[in-house]
Amino acid sequence: MLFSKDNKKKHNYKYENKSKSSLFDKDTVLFVSKKTGKTHIFRIPSFIPLLIILLTSTLITISATMTVIYINMKRDALELEHIRDESLGLKSEVEALHSKMRNIQSTVNQVTYYSEKIRKVTTRTDDRKGGASRKTSEQNQNQDFNQNGIGPLTKEEFEISNKVTGLKYESLELKSLFDLAQESQLKSSKQLEELKKFLVEAQKAALKLQSIPDIAPVRGRLTSSFGWRISPFGGPGRIHFGVDIAARIGTPIYATANGTVLRVNRSEDYGKFVELIHEKKMVTRYAHTSAIYVKEGAKVKKGDVIGAVGNTGHSTGSHVHYEIEMNGKKQDPENFIVLW
Known part of the structure; x- marks a missing residue:
């Protein structure tokens, strides 16, 4: 088939355009080397960008999910730590309260002891005994009481305890109980001191009474x-x-x-x-x-x-x-x- 020169040129132009069109019908990347000046053509399948986008979205979703999970876990950990601290604080308060109760019980025991001694001293008894020779042997009934209570009991002691346990008197969960126990401790301690003083005076009076002839010399x-x-x-x-x-x-x-x-x-x-x-x-x-x-x-x-x-x-x-x-x-x- 013969073509004229003009027709031949038109035909070549169409072929070149067609070749160029077929060359870029897929995703093509052109790379020109600065050193050699050569052009490198990389053809990328059409699904690759979509895959990259999908992977990127997946990674972003996973990253966001992990971030949320981490934040929740961190918050839960902080809550657990707070609960643990509160539990330790309550445990320390309960131990201190038990110690205070032991001190109060010790004071009450002493109050009972001195009350009994006062009762014996002030109760009028018949000193006359049978037998030709009366021997008096009074046994010392003093008892040992534990007055060295352990644990923080007062406001000042709680301030000292704060260095170790973190307890503060003003922030105690059981503050009302401590206030009540402290009031009971003060009252019982005051009563104990008053009983001790009264016992001393009662013993002095009882000693003077022994020198007063207030009993009959014979039962008759x-x-x-x-x-x-x-x-x-x-x-x-x-x-x-x-x-x-x-x-x-x-x-x-x-x-x-x-x-x-x-x-x-x-x-x-x-x-x-x-x-x-x-x-x-x-x-x-x-x-x-x-x-x-x-x-x-x-x-x-x-x-x-x-x-x-x-x-x-x-x-x-x-x-x-x-x-x-x-x-x-x-x-x-x-x-x-x-x-x-």
Whole structure:
């Protein structure tokens, strides 16, 4: 087939255009080397960009998901740590509260102990005991109490504890309980101190009481009082300077107060008698005895058996004649005796 020159040119132009069109019908990348000046053509399949976009979207989605998961896990971890700290704080508070309760219980135990001692000191008891010789052996019943409580108990101690446990008194979860316990501790401690002081005073008073002749020298029946009376042996009346207490011969005669044996003697009127001297030069006299168990100069305590009822001297029957003398002046024993 013959073509004219013009037709030939047109045909070549179409072919070149067609070749160029077929050359770029796929994604083509042209690369021109700066060194060689050559042009390199890279043909990329049409699905590759789509795949890249898909992979990029997937990676972005995975990255975002992981970021959300990490944030949630971090938040949960912080919440768990906060809960743990709160749990440790509550545990520390409970331990401190238990320690305070132990201290309060210890104080209450001491209050009970001192209350019992005060009760014993202030309770009026009969010091007269049976037997020819009364020995007194008081045992020391002091008990050891744990007064060294552990754990932070006061506001100041909680401030110290803050260095270790992070506790602060103002931010305590159980602050109301601590305030109540602290108030109870202060009240019981104050009561304890008052009881201790009162016990000291009670013991001093009890010690003084031991020197006061306030018990009857014998368990018996009052047959004659202090004052003017008709003589049982006839003749004019006269003042009776003591009291007579009738009892069987041999009945114990007790020292009516702490003192020292001043005199052991015998006279026509008193028969066998014994005199004790007490504080402030007070003298007690026990007459008509059948036996005397103490010697001059001996120390005696209230309730000690010093003799036995008899019928010696001017007596119409077995009894004890009991006198009290202060600064040389006879006193009515009934004004002193509170326990017959």
